[in-house]
Amino acid sequence: MRRALAALLVLFTLVACSSEPQRGGRRELPGPVPAGVSYREARGAAAPRFELSLVDGTVVSTEDLWRERPVVLVFFSSWCGQCGRAQREFTELAARYRDVVAFLGVAGRDSEADLKRYLDEHEVNYPVGKDDEQQSAGRRFALREPPLVAVVAKGGALVKGWPGGTTAATVDAELVKLVART
Template identity: 55%
Template sequence: MRWPRRRTAPVVVVLAVAVALVAGGCTSGGNDPGPAPTLAGGAAALPGPVPGGLALRPAPTDSPVAPRVAGTLTDGSPLAVADLWAERPVVLTFFSSWCTTCAQRQDGFSELARGYRDRVVFVGVAGEDEPDGVQAYLREHRVEYPVVLDDTGTIWRSYAVREPPAVVVVAKGGALLRGWPGGVDAAALDGALRELVLAP
């Protein structure tokens, strides 16, 4: 007696496809990394709207014009610094993650920048450095303002910075008010901003 031939091939194919779909679903769902972490110093750190009623001192008419520079933030976003000082004063802090003096003063700058949030924009300019080192530095010192990676040293040269740290204050409109080769501490910078930038 001949037994009827069983149709196993289609059943096997269907089972194989089902297993592949389930496995694929588990794999893609389980390995989904989710959104990438936000890089410190990127576009998310750019200032919000200028606060209403912000009173600023007029810049001296004999002040030189600050170099108009542009660069790339830590997350790859472009930044023209003149776009920032078109609306409010800007503080440029030139630093490197390996600079001991920079690290000693950075916590004070971070706190000062938070205090002046949206009234005065702080912009870090990292040079002679690596992106990973800069990120570690920014996170350790809670830097919440935008940071340009000056890989070529173009911005540093534009402001005659030879080594970190250095700090520059630019008035609204782009007048170069004050610079500190070798840097300055947060208390002295705060005093200078009140004297040169903010109206009483």
């Protein structure tokens, strides 16, 4: 009886661990915009739209994301040292703006294993997908080499982009201009 119970416990543990959702997948997508949040209008050129398959296979459209809220696009690669150094601050910023602003990571030129390791190591808490072989999403934003960060207002106006990356504090300053809380 004890052996059967122990075997069931081991089986349950294996199933529970293997069914744990992967970082960067659909569970990281924003929920409804919280009550009391509104957005200021922003002017600018229309941001390039693209679809991206998240690490769990869920397909997201940037147009759908910025229909309801501003979006921060974080283009990175696991092998980019500057990306890794800035990631903790972006993870913290994404947590602070949870459901108010959508963050979307776009990984380029990464293997599945390297990307998973990066997401786990840096505890990335927002959805992430791999750019295709042609780097289509990155090309739309004139990305030559990661990092690149872009802020898109609700509705799709490109507010600001930083080829070569920037700090989370700089992105936060742009978001403060876009988000109104009552």
